[in-house]
Amino acid sequence: MTAPVAAPDAELTGRRVEELLDRLAGQGDAATVSTAEELVRVLMDFYGAGLTRVMQLVERRTGDAGPRAALLGDALVSSLLVLHDLHPEDAATRIDRALASARSQDAVTVEEFVPETGALRLLESASGGCGCGGGADRSAVEGALSCFAPEVTSVGWETRAVAPEPPLLQISRRPPTVAPAT
Structure with a gap:
């Protein structure tokens, strides 16, 4: 083989x-x-x-x-x-496929694509402070776009800050207290 x-x-x-x-x-x-x-x-x-x-x-x-x-x-x-x-798919479908192949479909969304100029504007969600890194690998996204949607001639990036989630509120029984002195 x-x-x-x-x-x-x-x-x-x-x-x-x-x-x-x-x-x-x-x-x-x-x-x-x-x-x-x-x-x-x-x-x-x-x-x-x-x-x-x-x-x-x-x-x-x-x-x-x-x-x-x-x-x-x-x-x-x-x-x-x-x-x-x-290619049987339209540009929008191939742009989505490129984002998926770069594993950025959650961190990046298409804001606008102008077929006449080839300009694509992407919206990137910034990390919400969870420490997981967040964001997208921009070079991987742009490389995937060049393969799947070469009609994209320029990529503009915008970043939207994602508000951190509020802290988890723990509801439980009250801790035991010391018995009052008599």
Whole structure:
């Protein structure tokens, strides 16, 4: 049995492709740059067609949502589906999925998403002083958003202080007292 291969990070891969194309544009002639960009487009079309087929086969051959849900819940597969405009979920659903994958669904809520600009405003609940740390791992949230909802181009964070819970009121019998002296 072979060990599972570590999946490349979609955000880092996208950045690397951009860096390589920029470097080629800075060093190469216009024809070479055009050929490199066309190569990227041809490969994107090829992989997009393959992913389309995968999604069609999963939907057609399985009667349950298990395989489909597993594909949509995987950050790498999800980012590829979005990249090829094949993801069946809308942006709001994928943003929620990103927050859940970063284990921040309790600490972070979506305040507003503007699809035209890609601006997302998140509301983070600050710790209520319970000593449990509270809050969200912002870099994990932003990384998950880049995979599940790459149309989010900027993230604004707002923090709402959560009032500490009042101390627990213990109601019990009165402690025994010393008998009065006679």
